[in-house]
Amino acid sequence: MTMTEQPTSTGAAPRRLLGTTDLALVAAFAALIAVLAVIGGIPVGGAGVPITLQTLGVLLAGAVLGPLRGFLSVGLYLVLAAVGLPILSGHTGGLAPFVGVTAGYLLTFPIAALVVGLVVRLAARAGRVGPLAILVGGLLGTVVNHLGGVIGMQAYLGVDWATAFSYDAPYWLGDVVKALLVAVVAAEVHKAFPQLLTRRG
Template sequence: MAMTETPTTDTPPASRRSPATDVALIAAFAALIAACAVVGGIPVGGAGVDITLQTFGVLLAGCVLGPVRGFLSVSLYLGLGAVGLPVFAGHTGGLAPFTGASAGYLISFPFAAALAGLIVYLGGPLKTRAAYVFIGAAAGTVLNHLCGVVGMKIYFDVSWHTAFVYDAPFWVGDVVKSLFVAVVAAEVHRAFPRLLGRR
């Protein structure tokens, strides 16, 4: 009696991600954030914190990669800066930025990326992804600013009102950056609909 063999394939399911791909994406977005950070900052207000594209890269990492890989990507970026690489705003590195006026913003970055990524991951179908990306980016922005206010209050030893005043000038730029994140990340997900590994 002749027996037929069932064809087999070693191709992984489309929804399964390769660990090597994950590592490459995490490293690539860490490099992207570094590039965004070293673009010339714009001094705003009296708190000594510049406006850069740094938060654009942080939120984009979360919204494109999802909560876990976004968190890891931003954490890798902070780790590179902590060991002395000049990847922070103003071409700085080391531990000093983690104790300065911008410490609250920096420390919040991985958590802002994770929050934004979680909202996108749990969001609706692909055709409405842009709306969820904007909501995620906006939520990450709010978390980033709240932590920044706490950091400036501690660093400058000022009232909450003064700390919020220091923070206020950054909102317009970050809202615009959130809109750009929504546009870019939504297009990425349209091109790579299984990037988050759930659809």
């Protein structure tokens, strides 16, 4: 039995957790996040952490693919960055960013995607996958990511919590706007492809 299969008690063929289509979507969204991460990059705030479209891709992955595939796509992106591909903000890669000032943001990216995906999945089960539900998920994912960022900056810079929160504050407006964009885009995607949240072979 492989890691992608679940045993059945009826003797039927094992059900794969992720099919080839799912894996392709995971890889495609990892690539999308990479592209969005290296576009521009404007350092702001006391810690000099750059503003990019990276978080838009993270939230979109969870909103479009759901919790599992969204989490995996962001995780794949981070693994590729960790092994040295220059796909983080500023065309950087390797392990250094994961122990630096941006570590908290990076390490909570998959969790943010997971949170968004869970909210969207619950909304889908209730038959209400619309911009409002997706926006709620996006904002919750944003809160998770920012809390991780604050914790990371506090630990790395050795500043107090108030200072760490002040460094994080300039990024909120941009990330709320990104959550709004994700809500609009993902809602249209799910309207056009209502079966997208179903894992497929």
